[in-house]
Amino acid sequence: MFTGIIEGLGTIKALQSSGQQGRRLSIEADFILNETKVGDSIAVNGACLTAVEAEGRVFKADVSPETLSLTTFGAAKAGERVNLERALRVSDRLDGHLVSGHIDGMGILKDRKNKGNAIIITFGVPEILSRYMIKKGSVAVDGISLTINDCDASSFEVSIIPHTAKLTTVGFKKIGDPVHIETDMIGKYVEHFLTRKKESAHSNIDMQFLAKNGFI
Structure with missing residues (x-):
């Protein structure tokens, strides 16, 4: 982890x-x-x-x-x-978000522009990845924990601060470059539980159960 x-x-x-x-x-x-x-x-x-x-x-x-x-x-x-x-040790602080290290797929850098002291970057992704993205949610891009500014069915936008641009590869990525994408695992688990519920009429898992146990 x-x-x-x-x-x-x-x-x-x-x-x-x-x-x-x-x-x-x-x-x-x-x-x-x-x-x-x-x-x-x-x-x-x-x-x-x-x-x-x-x-x-x-x-x-x-x-x-x-x-x-x-x-x-x-x-x-x-x-x-x-x-x-x-890898994360039990005693470490969790300053980003939980990242499994299991890549879900690839995205493409579509646009980058400067805004104040930040770099605004837009990545193109297939719908199979974007379905797990939400505004202000987390995503790992080439292993970097980033917050999603905005997203739609085919892309998402993030802000890169100077510190991140200097210490990671995202600082010199160009338009057209491919990147590794790992979506937030919470969204994948929630979808899995809800899908299983539909498949089983006897399941005790519902939205109330997910909320009570901290999944949503």
Whole structure:
């Protein structure tokens, strides 16, 4: 589990085949990965990957065919910059929102413009992703926890403050660039529960149950 608060950037140093149709990434972080060991989870542009080797600032992680199909890692090249966040510890503060590290799909940067000290960015997304977005809700873009300014069936808008632009890849993303999208898991759980209720006339799950148990 992650928070969407990026710890720092890293650089893809090398890529190689891993098993059948998989890839192994070698990534050098801009910061020392203190206490990181083999088996630890690290979000790379929001995708939860497992370190199979770790030493100093460098770690290696395998990417499965399923993850390759939902992310930009299939077309990634050495030298690309990526956002990095290590897994949330029980004692950590939750400054962003709960991010699973399971990418739902990809979006495209459609527009960016300056407004005051912020950058206003619009991302295009398919309806299968936008259905889980609401105004002032949360979304993870390349692993960055962001608040949705506005949204419709095919796009959503966010504001990027200078701190986020400086410390993450979103600061140098261009129009047309693809990004990883993870929608807020609460919306997906609510839809799942409501769908199950319709399928079962004997279900005790209703809107009152969801509200009472903190889902909505």
